[in-house]
Amino acid sequence: MTLRLGRQEFADDATLMMAIVNRTPDSFYDRGATWGHDRALDRVEQVVAEGAEIVDIGGVKAGLGPDVDVQEEKRRVVDFVEQVRSRYPRLVISVDTWRADVGRAVCDAGADLLNDAWGGADPRLAEVAAEYDVAMVVTHTGGLTPRTSPHRVRYDDVVADAISSTVAQAERAVSLGVDPRSVVIDPAHDFGKTTFHSLELTRRLDEMVTTGWPVLVSLSNKDFVGETLGRPVGERLLGTLAATAVCAVVGARIFRVHEVSETRQVVDMAWSIAGRRPPAAAIRGLA
Amino acid sequence: MSGRAVVVPPVPALLPEHASLTDPVSDLRSACEEAVALLVSEAPERVVLLADPADPWARPVAKMLLAAAGHRGVVVSGPVGAGDAVLVVANGTARRGAESPGGPDDRALEFDVRVEKALTDCDGAALRSLDPGLGAALLASGTSPLRELGALLEHGSWSARLLYSGDPFGVQYWVAVLAGG
Numbered sequence: 001m002t003l004r005l006g007r008q009e010f011a012d013d014a015t016l017m018m019a020i021v022n023r024t025p026d027s028f029y030d031r032g033a034t035w036g037h038d039r040a041l042d043r044v045e046q047v048v049a050e051g052a053e054i055v056d057i058g059g060v061k062a063g064l065g066p067d068v069d070v071q072e073e074k075r076r077v078v079d080f081v082e083q084v085r086s087r088y089p090r091l092v093i094s095v096d097t098w099r100a101d102v103g104r105a106v107c108d109a110g111a112d113l114l115n116d117a118w119g120g121a122d123p124r125l126a127e128v129a130a131e132y133d134v135a136m137v138v139t140h141t142g143g144l145t146p147r148t149s150p151h152r153v154r155y156d157d158v159v160a161d162a163i164s165s166t167v168a169q170a171e172r173a174v175s176l177g178v179d180p181r182s183v184v185i186d187p188a189h190d191f192g193k194t195t196f197h198s199l200e201l202t203r204r205l206d207e208m209v210t211t212g213w214p215v216l217v218s219l220s221n222k223d224f225v226g227e228t229l230g231r232p233v234g235e236r237l238l239g240t241l242a243a244t245a246v247c248a249v250v251g252a253r254i255f256r257v258h259e260v261s262e263t264r265q266v267v268d269m270a271w272s273i274a275g276r277r278p279p280a281a282a283i284r285g286l287a
Numbered sequence: 288m289s290g291r292a293v294v295v296p297p298v299p300a301l302l303p304e305h306a307s308l309t310d311p312v313s314d315l316r317s318a319c320e321e322a323v324a325l326l327v328s329e330a331p332e333r334v335v336l337l338a339d340p341a342d343p344w345a346r347p348v349a350k351m352l353l354a355a356a357g358h359r360g361v362v363v364s365g366p367v368g369a370g371d372a373v374l375v376v377a378n379g380t381a382r383r384g385a386e387s388p389g390g391p392d393d394r395a396l397e398f399d400v401r402v403e404k405a406l407t408d409c410d411g412a413a414l415r416s417l418d419p420g421l422g423a424a425l426l427a428s429g430t431s432p433l434r435e436l437g438a439l440l441e442h443g444s445w446s447a448r449l450l451y452s453g454d455p456f457g458v459q460y461w462v463a464v465l466a467g468g
Contacts, residue, residue: 283311286300287381287388287456 003214003253004181005054005092005135006112013276015248015267018054018094018256019047020220023076024061029221029233029258037080044084048091050260056115057081057106058096062191064147070101078105085110094137098146100124107132115256117188117218118146120169130177137184137216137254138169142192150192158197159204162187163211170213184254186216189243190223198224202243206250217247218256220263237262245270290370290443290468292436293326294406295319295352296378296460297338297345297428311456318451318462323356323374325464331372332360337432338376345376345428367439369468375436377429379403379459380422387457389426398425399459402433406463409447411440426458436465443468 003010010016021043025032034040044055059076060068068076077095084093094113095106098121103114107128114129119141129136140162142153155161166185174180187208189198201208208215219225225239226232237259244255244263248270257263271277299305300312301319310316327334334353338345353362353374367373379399382392398421405413414437422430445467452461 277308279307281307281309281311282305283300283456285388286305287298287458 001212002181003184004179005094006133006182008053008090008092008112009181010053013271014253015271015277016053016092016254017047017051017260017264017267018056018216018254019043019050019052019260020256020258021047021055021057022061023057023059023080026061026065027058028061028063040080041083041087044088044091047260048088051264052260054092054094054113054254055084056094056096056256057084058115058117059102060097060147062117062147064149070099073097073099073102074105077102078109081106081111082109098122098125100128103128104132107134113137116169117186117191119143119165119188119191120172121146126169126173126176126178129173129182133179133182135182135184136173136178137186138166138173139186139188139191140165141188144192150194153192153194153197155197158193158200159187159207162201163208166208167211167213183213184216185211185213186218186256189217189219193224195224195227198222199228202246205247205252209251214253215247215251216254216256217244217252219243219247220256220258241266249274251276289466290373290439291326292373292375292439292465293322294375294377294433294436294461294463294465295322295348296458296462297342297348297376298378298458298460299344299348301348302344302351315451315453315455315460315462319352320355322450322462322464323352323358326372326374327353327356327358327360329372330360331358334358334360334362334372334374335365335367336362336374336376337365337367337429337435339429339432342376342428349374349376365435367435369442373436373439375429375432377427377433377461379427379454379461381426381458383454383457383459385457387426387454392425394421395425398422398427399454402427403449403452403459403461405433405437406461406465407447407449409440409445409465409467411437411445413437414440439468440465 098118380395382389
């Protein structure tokens with residue numbers, strides 16, 4: 001089935017790079033590098049040049065930190081979305097928010113996609129997606145409250161839990177009027193999960209792909225990579241790319257990333273290995 | 288009745304199972320398609336295919352090109368009769384230089400020059416005199432089919448048009464259209 005993300009449609013075999021653009025002073029990876037308005041616009045320009053099909057704009061750090069209320073979140077993202085929309089008419093603009101009020105404001109400003117990274121914490125967000133006919137990413141957090149960390153979390157089967165949660169949210173979104181071609185599921189590595197859970201989700205990602213809903217993975221520089229390799233933030237690219245390759249081989253479609261061009265190469269290579277993408281130009285032994 | 292013969296190379300990169308995002312043989316492909324379209328433009332009931340049985344790619348490439356050109360008749364291996372549409376699958380050497388798959392061989396360029404001149408001159412005697420053993424040593428494909436083409440060219444008056452000549456990957460390719468008989 002075609003994937004429709006707001007203004008744009010993508011073929012079944014297309015993989016998409018969703019570049020993270022933080023409008024935050026405190027996100028874990030860039031530590032506020034794109035907090036400034038102009039710096040954030042520069043980041044968009046850079047990732048578009050690197051071939052990102054989607055930008056994911058976020059105004060609230062995912063982890064613990066100072067409170068960011070609705071007004072402040074809107075102040076950080078709404079005007080910015082409007083400017084990105086006017087500069088890049090064809091770019092898919094995603095906004096990472098769990099709040100319906102913020103969702104409504106960014107849809108008015110030109111967003112195509114609401115990335116509900118906190119697993120339906122505000123159930124009205126899907127209603128906003130339906131009302132504005134935009135796409136939605138639904139995620140598995142194990143019921144975690146937004147901006148809290150997992151503590152002694154336990155699942156009988158984390159993959160089954162992620163599937164039942166995301167598929168239920170996807171079906172609910174469709175029942176509310178979201179286009180069935182516009183719902184993406186995300187197991188949400190690290191969110192409400194230990195490193196062992198995120199590794200198992202990666203190892204068994206094919207089970208999520210088999211649901212038929214397009215799968216997004218957000219692996220970039222996360223703690224499960226860091227804990228697995230014993231690497232701090234800033235030294236997790238290779239581990240991220242290894243996890244990316246595993247997810248791509250089994251058919252993940254959207255990759256939420258800090259490093260666009262590196263991820264694009266890895267995903268292209270993995271899809272070609274999986275037989276879903278022709279080589280760029282193969283002549284070896286065929287001349 | 289006039290005949291028509293076309294020469295194309297058995298390049299595996301032409302086959303759909305080897306398709307790339309950017310076609311590495313796009314110019315060659317265009318020339319092959321144009322030549323084979325000419326070959327079957329009068330909807331012949333049969334096309335005589337002259338291909339080296341030792342080359343596993345010769346028949347698949349020929350059949351793919353014929354199908355793409357809309358040929359609905361039969362494909363036979365010979366013998367060649369007057370007025371037949373003849374598809375010769377052959378290429379020059381693969382030992383022209385350091386970049387060639389077989390590495391360099393001093394005899395390769397001379398062999399290729401000789402074949403190309405014979406094709407463009409429609410010189411049947413020159414084609415018939417090609418040495419299949421030397422062709423095999425130089426990794427040329429279809430030397431014997433070129434000799435059969437030579438026998439055909441010795442009857443009647445022929446003219447040739449070379450649509451492609453090149454060695455983009457160290458292997459000499461030709462696409463030629465010959466008409467006459």
